[in-house]
Amino acid sequence: MQARIRTAMIVGMAMTMLAAVGVSAAFSPPAHATQVITDIAYAPPQPAGSRGHLLDLYLPSTGITPRPLLIWHTGSAWTSDDGKAGTDAIADIFNPLGFAVAGVSVRSSAQAIFPAQVHDIKAAIRWLRANAATYQLDPNRFAIMGDSSGGWLTEMATLSGGVTALEGAVGTTGVSSAVQVGLAFYSPTDFLQMNAQNLPTGGLDHDSPASPESLLVGCPIQTCPATVAQANPMTYVDSNDPPLMFLHGQADFLVPHGQSVLLYNRIKAQCGDATFVSVPGADHMMSQVMDPAQYGMQTVRTTTDCGETVSTGTLNPTWANFATFLRGGLKMGTSCEVAYSTGAWNGAFNGSVTIKNTGTTPISGWTVTWTWPGNQQITNAWNATVTQTGAQVTARDAGHNSYIGPGSSQSFGFSATATGTNDIPAQFKLNNIVCTRVPA
The missing domain is CATH 3.40.50.1820 (Alpha/Beta hydrolase fold, catalytic domain)
Structure with a gap:
């Protein structure tokens, strides 16, 4: 033995x-x-x-x-x-x-x-x-x-x-x-x-x-x-x-x-x-x-x-x-694109974010994150739950829009305040993967 x-x-x-x-x-x-x-x-x-x-x-x-x-x-x-x-x-x-x-x-x-x-x-x-x-x-x-x-x-x-x-x-x-x-x-x-x-x-x-x-x-x-x-x-x-x-x-x-x-x-x-x-x-x-x-x-x-x-x-x-x-x-996505656009007025603006699943597998449940380059501050959001800590922003799906099939997209929007310049964030991530930014 x-x-x-x-x-x-x-x-x-x-x-x-x-x-x-x-x-x-x-x-x-x-x-x-x-x-x-x-x-x-x-x-x-x-x-x-x-x-x-x-x-x-x-x-x-x-x-x-x-x-x-x-x-x-x-x-x-x-x-x-x-x-x-x-x-x-x-x-x-x-x-x-x-x-x-x-x-x-x-x-x-x-x-x-x-x-x-x-x-x-x-x-x-x-x-x-x-x-x-x-x-x-x-x-x-x-x-x-x-x-x-x-x-x-x-x-x-x-x-x-x-x-x-x-x-x-x-x-x-x-x-x-x-x-x-x-x-x-x-x-x-x-x-x-x-x-x-x-x-x-x-x-x-x-x-x-x-x-x-x-x-x-x-x-x-x-x-x-x-x-x-x-x-x-x-x-x-x-x-x-x-x-x-x-x-x-x-x-x-x-x-x-x-x-x-x-x-x-x-x-x-x-x-x-x-x-x-x-x-x-x-x-x-x-x-x-x-x-x-x-x-x-x-x-x-x-x-x-x-x-x-x-x-x-x-x-x-x-x-x-x-x-x-x-x-x-894990249905987190393997590649993505983000289109970002804004409409501004005095001291405030609306933002729109469209995320596209460019991978071959579905996404079930999503979180989009970015960092503001200035002093932008989220005040309201729709089609996503959006939170902000300092310059860091986290947007989570609203439940009804949690699924993104291959080649498909979901969008959400927000209102925010800003003074001075209002530059586009340098990078967006979907479920922790960097997305390619495309024109809105």
Whole structure:
């Protein structure tokens, strides 16, 4: 038994180190002020003294509130109960974009076998949603992301929303554990096919009783196919699932590339919404999957509404593109235009703002922000709730006009006072993304 655990621990440590190196090497963000709250217990520890029911919260100092939330879990071949380790690197990327980030730990396979890990991530999501108001999180805009076994956890959480058998009774109950979008790196899916999909040069013996997959489900995987099927994200795929992006290197030694091929084909067959980025020459680490040397060579397969597009090099694996995908899945918008006009009289003026969704995904709920260049002061508004603090203005939809489809627009207006010059604001943002200004 000690040898079995040692084998899995070595694999898990390697996966964790590779993932951590990949994150830090792929992006060097600017410094920013962030509130960090560590070791929040989303459920009592099981067993006592373990770290599998803790999460860390990274709250941005900029951006609109309530904030969209990105949940992160670092892979370890299920051998670690500290999956929130390394979240600071993810927060460094997404906090400046206005995302709150939660690093979530779940129990290791040595502490509890499947489905405990899924019960845990769902418990963490429920806790975060139940406490959304406290941390100014948007309960309707939860995204999840992870690598390796963290990618598996991401896919399980994204695809099994509403599956009662996987909810469990850990921690907070009676709150939705659904997420609105997922992004996974090199995840295992169908454990039973992993050995057959290994590279010609070799790979792990996933059928071994000491393999990470066998230790997760508590039995040699080929002897308990029913249990393994329950741990397969493909089991839960249907046409109502949130959008999912997943990436996999074609030279992955630890988790065969074919695992993501299987998942994509299943989602396509069910008329789901998925983007699969297949990167040639990349092994099991983010630094290789996101290597700029591979840009323009990756195969991108996208399926939605029972249709499919296949292209080469159309979506480079960059943090900027990942953020755009997440924003689209959260219905925040990915690009926009603003037309601004005024009508002035003595000491006061009326303003009109038209926002157009120039992206390909709908916007559900919007906030427009800008900064006055002078001493303008809002006195009244219509078709939006407008507030002003100093020179900062925030305009939120009025409810009846919260939806903006692709290519569509919504408008609102206001009255304001001004003395001296009344210049146009230099920049408008829609849901924290900078809009192009066009003539009114």
